[in-house]
Structures are given as C-alpha cells and as structure tokens.
Amino acid sequence: MGTNDNFKRLAMSENGFLFDPQTGHSYTVNEISMEILSCLKRGMDESGIIKHIMDNYDVTEDQIKRDYNSFIVKLKQYSLYEETDKELAKKFKK
C-alpha cells in the first residue's frame, strides 16, 4: 500500500495550488482532486478513496471509478505517481 516519494514531496495549498519543489512545476487542482490527493498522501488505497468520495459527494460508483482512473493516468503522466509493486501485484491478480 502507499504512494511513492515523488508524491509525498508535493506542497498543497488549500485553494487548489500544488507545487513540486524538486522540479519547480506547479499545478492547479479542483476540490475533488484535493480530496483524492490528500487521501493518497495518507496512504489510502483505491477502494478506500472511492468510498471516501462517495460518502461525501453526490456521485455514483461507476462515475467515480472512471474519473479516479483517469485522474491517476494524469498523475502518472506528470510523474507524480507510480503504483507500488504491491498495488501492481494486486491489479495483476484480478
């Protein structure tokens, strides 16, 4: 479980501004993204995060699952997130 180090170094402001001190890149995110990012930082896994969002927001499981996956694709594209071996292994087993 857990996220990689790239991710943990991100500085997050409350109004949706993200700064990566290592690369100097900055990002804007919206409220839902902030929720997901802070869950990730806390080391929550996909199913936990999805449940958390569904508990707090008016969204179907289908919708959040789809959006969550798209969001992770984007994080990976910005090299902000890598799945840990454990997560990959879990995915692979399914």
Next chain:
Amino acid sequence: MAKKSYYAPTIERKVAGAPGKFATSVPSYQDNIDEIPIKALIENYGSPLFVFSEKSIRWKFKEAQRAFSLHYPNVKFGWSYKTNYLQAICATFHQEGAWAEVVSGMEYERARLLGIPGKKIIFNGPSKTKNDLLKAVSEEATINIDHLDELFLLEEISVELGKKPRVGVRVNMDTGIYPQWSRFGFNYENREAYRAVQRIVTGNKLELIGLHTHIGTFILEPNAYYIAAAKLLNLAGYIETDFGITLQFIDLGGGIASNNTLCEQYLPGDIASPNIEQYAEAIGKAFNESPFCRKNQPTLFLESGRALIDEAGYLVSSVIGKKTLVDGQKALILDAGVNILYTSNWYKHKFTPAQPITGTIENTVIYGPLCMNIDVMRHGIRFPDLKIGDAVIISPVGAYNVTQWMQFITYRPNVVLITVNGDVEIIREKETLKDILHKEKLPKHLNLS
C-alpha cells in the same frame, strides 16, 4: 447530511507564458438560443439538432442591405442557394427581397418551386446542361457564362427558341489575393474576357447585360473587392465605348467572410474578420470612382452566402462519452461528427457548454461519434469538464453544412427554425431508414427473405 455536488477531479500543470491573450479566454455557457432553452430543444427535437434563428437571418440581411446601400443605393442580393438551400431559409431571404443565385438545374428547380420567377434568378456555375439552359432562357433568367462551350450552346439555344438569352460574362482576375480563382470564367488580365464579349457581340444571338466575378471565398481582405469592382467597371466602360452596349449589372459574387475562425487562423474570427461595412466601403469606393457608374448607375449584385447565414445557425450536440488519451489529454465524444458538420474541415468552430460550468477547464479534444480517426471536431481547446448527457452548442454553422452534410453511418438530424415570434418549427425532419432505403433497389436474386 446532504452530500456535496460532485465534479470530476482534474489536475493541470501551469505552463508559463504559453497561452496567448485570446487562447486563455475562459469559456462561458449559453443555455438558450433566442430564449428557447437548449434543454427543451433537445427534449422535443432530439440531439444532435441544427437550430436556425429567423431573427438573426433577417437582422443580418437588413444589416448588409443597409451597409451597402449607404455607399451605393442600387444594390441587390442574390441568395446563394448552395450555401443553404433549405426551403425555409431561402424563403426568408426572398421575403427580405433577395433574388436567387443558383449553380445547377436542381437549385434552379428549387427556386422556381418556391415561386421565384426566372427573371429573378441568376444562373451561375460551370455545369449548366442544355435542358437547364433551355428552361432558364425561356424563363428569362440571367445566365453568367463560364466558358466558350457554354457560350456556343447558348447561341444554339437562342436559334432554337427564337429568343435572345440574357447573359453576363463571368470574369476571373488578379485581385492580390491567394489563391487566385482562375478556373471559372474568362480572364481579365490576358483580355480573354474582352474577347468573349467581342465574340458575343459579333455572334449577335445573346443579349449581353452584365459582368460577373466571384473572386474566392472567406476573403479577409476588403481591398480585393475594390480591385475586382474597379476592374469589372473598367471593362464595362470599354464595352460601352467599343461596342455601344451599356451593361445593366456588375455582379461581385460572394466570398465575404463570416465570423468563423479558419483552422490556420490564430485570432478568433469575430476579431479577425472585417465587418460588412468594410467590404461595403471598398466596393462603394470603386463604384463611386467609376465614370461608367456615375453615368449609368448599374445594379450591383452581391451573392454573399456564408456572411449572411453562418451566424444564424447552431448545432446542438450532447456528450456521449469521455476519456483520457494516452498523452493525458482529455477527450469528449459528442453525438455530432464531421458527417453533419462538414465545415469542421475549414473552421475552428466555437464550442459553448449549454449549462453552467462546474468542472475545471482543461485542454480537450472533441470527437464526433463516427468510427473514423478523422472524426475530430476540435483539436486541443480549453474546455470545462462536462458530464455525460451535457449539451454543447457549436457555432457558427449556418453556411454549407445542411447542404454539404453526408448521410453516413447514421441519420441526419432534425433542423429547426426559431421564428421571429419565438415558435420552433421543424424545417427538415430527421431521416429514417425508410427515407434512406427509398432509392435503393435489391435485385431479385439477392433477396434473402
């Protein structure tokens, strides 16, 4: 506790200095057309849906009429059928006083069917058949000759019918713009046009009444019209002195730009395109400078197509899917594609969400519903995150789409007109399988049932 409203998570890297002043303009939304809610339009007429505003058409026409007559009062518009020949659209222009400008037997028939007399039809184009011409000549339409073979054919018809066809000569020329449309008509600079006139005069079987040109389309340089008008008026002067024929009209064709944005253009069209006054001023200047004009006051014909109808047409479409592409870009899949929006080949249309925007604005590619790689409606625009079923208004789409659209993979949708009274009328019904199979024939030996 009530749950908070949800919108999809997004993340975007800030790029210093990349987007320009206009590229960053934040999209707003528009939830109605002429005060008819988009939601109601979709509920009643389906999605996708072409919507035309009668109010806009009439307003634009009056605006053009006013702009040109301010500089030169003897101006007349011929509605360019190919640009949009739905009957309701043509009838609106005709009610406003426009003649018909047609380029085929089919378009000619359409104009006649609407009750436009031959005398108010301008017949252009390179492919008039003998039958087309027999009808047009007997009904005294104005025929602008494209090439010598047509000229000979008209002379033949003149003898056959014992009636002199009323003709103009189509002229092509250098007006300083690229590309120069030289394949239609007779050239000005090499005196081919003058020789065509000479040939008409010596043949003595045709009544030469005017000169015509159509210098190109989406012309962003009003001065090109000044040059075109000056050249035609100059030629008209020679025709008067050399042959004693006083021409009745100078037809400058179409080509005035709408507010669309060409694919290769940086600035949006509503900023980059000259306004109609600038074209009117350029043409008016040539007319008012011309001695031939001062003496004879010929009719100035204009066959503006896209400039008069583009902004009156909208395509309402709905989101049917979303995805993240391998490069991380967002993609929206709409229910309207290049099959019904032919002009997406030329233009970067405006895409406006039809409901308040909640999601973050991201770089987005907009696809149509076809299973073809070419079905891209817009590349990389800044667009908010929409939900499945959300509507988008694509504009301006009034010109050349409901004539050049294809029946491909699926049916063509309803087309509605919002009238000046605020009623919504279907002006072309959505196709059914029956409509499409209507003209097909299945040979007996292939019948499977």
